[in-house]
Amino acid sequence: MTGLLPRRGLAQILALIVILAVDRVVSPQFFDLRLQDGRLFGSLVDVLNRGTPVALLSLGMVLVIATRGIDLSVGAVMAISGAIAASLADTHSLAVVLAAALGAGLICGLWNGFLVAVLGMQPIVATLILMVAGRGVAQLITEGRIVTFSSPDLVWLGNGSILGLPVPVAIALGMLILTGAVVRGSALGLLIEATGGNARASELAGVGTRAMILAVYVWCGVCAALAGVIAAADIMGADANNAGLWLELDAILAVVIGGTSLFGGRFSLVLAVLGALIIQTMNTGILLSGYPPEFNLLVKAVVVLAVLLLQSPKLSGFAGVVTRLRGTKA
Amino acid sequence: MENSLDPAASLLEVRGISKSFGAVRALQEVDFTLRAGEIHALLGENGAGKSTLIKVVTGVFPRDAGIVRLGGEEVAPRSAKAALQAGIATVYQEVNLLPNLSVAQNLFLDRQPMRFGIVREGEMRRRAKTLLADFGLDIDVSAPLGNYSVAIQHVTAIARAVDLSARVLILDEPTASLDRHEVEILFRIMRQLAKRGIGIVFVSHFLDQVYEISDRITVLRNGRLVDERETASLSRLELIRMMLGRELAETTSARASAGAQTTREVCASFEGYGKAGYVAPFNLELRHGEVVGLAGLLGSGRTETARLVFGAERADRGQARVEGAPVRLQSPRDGVRHGFGYCPEERKTDGIVAELTVRENIVLALQAKRGLHRPLSRREQDEIASRYVKMLDIRPPDPERPVGLLSGGNQQKVLLARWLATSPRLLVLDEPTRGIDVGAHAEIIRLIRELCDDGLALLVISSELDEIVTYSDRVVVLRDRAHVEELAGEAIDVGSILAAIAADGASVAHEGRA
Numbered sequence A: 001m002t003g004l005l006p007r008r009g010l011a012q013i014l015a016l017i018v019i020l021a022v023d024r025v026v027s028p029q030f031f032d033l034r035l036q037d038g039r040l041f042g043s044l045v046d047v048l049n050r051g052t053p054v055a056l057l058s059l060g061m062v063l064v065i066a067t068r069g070i071d072l073s074v075g076a077v078m079a080i081s082g083a084i085a086a087s088l089a090d091t092h093s094l095a096v097v098l099a100a101a102l103g104a105g106l107i108c109g110l111w112n113g114f115l116v117a118v119l120g121m122q123p124i125v126a127t128l129i130l131m132v133a134g135r136g137v138a139q140l141i142t143e144g145r146i147v148t149f150s151s152p153d154l155v156w157l158g159n160g161s162i163l164g165l166p167v168p169v170a171i172a173l174g175m176l177i178l179t180g181a182v183v184r185g186s187a188l189g190l191l192i193e194a195t196g197g198n199a200r201a202s203e204l205a206g207v208g209t210r211a212m213i214l215a216v217y218v219w220c221g222v223c224a225a226l227a228g229v230i231a232a233a234d235i236m237g238a239d240a241n242n243a244g245l246w247l248e249l250d251a252i253l254a255v256v257i258g259g260t261s262l263f264g265g266r267f268s269l270v271l272a273v274l275g276a277l278i279i280q281t282m283n284t285g286i287l288l289s290g291y292p293p294e295f296n297l298l299v300k301a302v303v304v305l306a307v308l309l310l311q312s313p314k315l316s317g318f319a320g321v322v323t324r325l326r327g328t329k330a
Numbered sequence B: 001m002e003n004s005l006d007p008a009a010s011l012l013e014v015r016g017i018s019k020s021f022g023a024v025r026a027l028q029e030v031d032f033t034l035r036a037g038e039i040h041a042l043l044g045e046n047g048a049g050k051s052t053l054i055k056v057v058t059g060v061f062p063r064d065a066g067i068v069r070l071g072g073e074e075v076a077p078r079s080a081k082a083a084l085q086a087g088i089a090t091v092y093q094e095v096n097l098l099p100n101l102s103v104a105q106n107l108f109l110d111r112q113p114m115r116f117g118i119v120r121e122g123e124m125r126r127r128a129k130t131l132l133a134d135f136g137l138d139i140d141v142s143a144p145l146g147n148y149s150v151a152i153q154h155v156t157a158i159a160r161a162v163d164l165s166a167r168v169l170i171l172d173e174p175t176a177s178l179d180r181h182e183v184e185i186l187f188r189i190m191r192q193l194a195k196r197g198i199g200i201v202f203v204s205h206f207l208d209q210v211y212e213i214s215d216r217i218t219v220l221r222n223g224r225l226v227d228e229r230e231t232a233s234l235s236r237l238e239l240i241r242m243m244l245g246r247e248l249a250e251t252t253s254a255r256a257s258a259g260a261q262t263t264r265e266v267c268a269s270f271e272g273y274g275k276a277g278y279v280a281p282f283n284l285e286l287r288h289g290e291v292v293g294l295a296g297l298l299g300s301g302r303t304e305t306a307r308l309v310f311g312a313e314r315a316d317r318g319q320a321r322v323e324g325a326p327v328r329l330q331s332p333r334d335g336v337r338h339g340f341g342y343c344p345e346e347r348k349t350d351g352i353v354a355e356l357t358v359r360e361n362i363v364l365a366l367q368a369k370r371g372l373h374r375p376l377s378r379r380e381q382d383e384i385a386s387r388y389v390k391m392l393d394i395r396p397p398d399p400e401r402p403v404g405l406l407s408g409g410n411q412q413k414v415l416l417a418r419w420l421a422t423s424p425r426l427l428v429l430d431e432p433t434r435g436i437d438v439g440a441h442a443e444i445i446r447l448i449r450e451l452c453d454d455g456l457a458l459l460v461i462s463s464e465l466d467e468i469v470t471y472s473d474r475v476v477v478l479r480d481r482a483h484v485e486e487l488a489g490e491a492i493d494v495g496s497i498l499a500a501i502a503a504d505g506a507s508v509a510h511e512g513r514a
Helices: A008-025 A043-064 A074-088 A094-118 A125-143 A153-158 A168-184 A188-197 A201-205 A209-235 A247-257 A269-291 A292-313 A319-329 B051-055 B081-085 B103-107 B119-136 B150-162 B180-193 B209-212 B237-243 B302-310 B332-337 B347-351 B358-370 B376-392 B408-420 B438-452 B465-471 B494-502
Strands: A034-036 A038-041 B010-019 B022-034 B039-043 B065-070 B073-075 B088-091 B168-172 B199-203 B217-220 B224-230 B266-275 B277-285 B291-296 B318-320 B325-327 B342-343 B426-430 B457-461 B472-478 B484-486
Touching: A008 A269, A008 A292, A038 B073, A043 A074, A043 A168, A043 A188, A043 A209, A043 A247, A074 A094, A074 A209, A074 A247, A094 A125, A094 A153, A094 A209, A153 A168, A153 A209, A153 B457, A168 A188, A168 A209, A168 A269, A188 A201, A188 A209, A188 B358, A201 A209, A201 B347, A247 A269, A247 A292, A269 A292, B010 B051, B010 B376, B010 B484, B022 B039, B022 B051, B022 B065, B022 B217, B022 B376, B039 B051, B039 B180, B039 B209, B051 B168, B081 B088, B088 B150, B103 B119, B119 B150, B150 B168, B150 B180, B168 B318, B180 B199, B180 B209, B209 B237, B217 B237, B224 B237, B237 B494, B266 B302, B277 B291, B277 B302, B277 B457, B277 B484, B291 B302, B291 B438, B291 B465, B291 B494, B302 B342, B302 B426, B302 B457, B302 B472, B332 B342, B332 B358, B342 B408, B347 B408, B358 B376, B358 B408, B376 B408, B438 B457, B438 B465, B465 B494, B472 B494, B484 B494
Parallel strands: B022 B224, B039 B199, B039 B217, B088 B168, B168 B199, B291 B457, B291 B472, B342 B426, B426 B457
Antiparallel strands: A034 A038, B010 B022, B010 B065, B065 B073, B217 B224, B266 B277, B266 B318, B318 B325, B472 B484
């Protein structure tokens, strides 16, 4: 039951607090919030808002990684769904736009899942295909241009607010709750963890491991598509070249910071999202500090290393457990 | 002792070797003696300690106790490379060479003839050619090794080892993937090398080949030395007895009097069931309240039969029935759906999910059977887990402990619990007592009987014949991937099982494999 309630999230929460404290030092107004036109403004809200795409990606990615897979194509899927949404926005209703964009994500997920679960390709290779091809598809949809739109419905999705929260943040929160409810409310969570922990044994216990794997890639595709729509809505346009570029790496990083092993097995949705927020808090802090953005990447690397060390078993008293595990494995 | 060419001189002496992995004692004070110029078969069932012995001698695993002498001098290699330098070379079943490099490059890897820092390709090819000619091979040495058959890859590996001035050559299951003709080539080379004074250790589970090629035989069982014998004076029956039997007090079936089997209801039946190249078609009836034992040597088709019965492997002929109704078993899911359960031999790789807790491992099959949309609540899971932890006396009695931290015996109980939780009609147990300490061993056997009394049908594989005799109502004997005999009731005893396993005409082992 390590799903919704972070039992082992101490390292992540600690890291977030430290980074927030540093942000407060470099930017004294960091914790200031003000209400304007029924919407909250401030750096904290900004962190949540900017962090939304990666948080959404990490929701799908964490499930994929839990099955011992990886999905490199999420950035490209964002570009595809963004391109579709932008192209349809001014001529169709929001429902149609969303259905088309999310449907595209679903198909992308099915494709990845088919390659991995049915054809048995290595996940990193299988999803690399769509990572490369997907951006091409997105460029075909936008015909190489930056497509802009002015549909107020779609713009609202990126810039509106519900109960004072930016819409993207509300959507991400909703998706976290939905994913959590589906995964932990059904047996999916257990079966995914079993599949990732030992696929052969799970198969022999009657678990439909292929179906599990297919399902997580589909969900990952849908989450990526939603992130793509929000990113497009945010800038009121779709740029097939740059939408979601390199975000797959941030999503993987978020999952890893959230304590899910790349070798599959145990996962935590909440901690993965927390991982995404840690990344964004850092990004925002560096921007606010006025340091040249070049430092961004370096600082990020150092912080990530620190978080990973903090949760490494050797440093947190789990050494004995691990040694015993190794002993029985030999 | 000074003259190393004296055929009776011991070339490699292993004395009192012990090795434990955690609580499991893999080797206990094992002795082994290899003479110069002999071919010495090292035999034993799975888990007997053959591979461990080889790995300890060649420095892959550090040893806990004992000494190794090579040509009278004590050696203690710390790695396979150090062992090779000392003169002990090992060729494993899976050839450890580089298929993408040429044959010549493989032969001279790490020691290419050089001039001015440049590899002398021509010289290397010439020397490779000569070297292989010694082994009766005339092939293009500049072609990638991967282009050649497994047999040639083996010979290349052997040639490399011998050329590295090996005095002891260890061949671990070298013939497992060779056809009859290739085996002959290999044997010819082995004899040639023996004539040169090289001592050869031959690990194999093909007894025909052992009798054909070896001078002496050493048998290990459960990590202990059973005996060392001259091949010529050791009968096949006696050898199998050494490999399988324990004290061999002629135990007879304790269950023989349990009543006429035919009156019991048939739970599952298999008619002409089989798969080409896997296991020959067989007929098998499994009845409620009855234990059927599967006996045979390693590689005889026991596990294969179990996997077909459960659905882990698809049969390509025959008909399976459950309670009389025809069914198709295409996957483990089908087996589970029809109320079958399967505890595989390899607990760690095929059984437990080490990272998950005892509770999660126990409910896994039941949850898979119920499907995604009917999750077991945490309360139900706790209830099931604590019920079986109590019933099977799983220790420590903590359902939230990762199962990987439990001992082998307790892991086995968790797997049993996993299937019992599904209320199965048939349980297939593959070596349920392997690698388990004595206490848990007796408990598992008691459990098998209890389950059977509760009306379950059981199909149990074991290498321990007296164990099979103790709990089986019927025993199916396998040889060379075929069911060859079925014993029932009074007829079940260790002697008759051994006789069926050893019955001659076992020389078809290699036909049809390639």
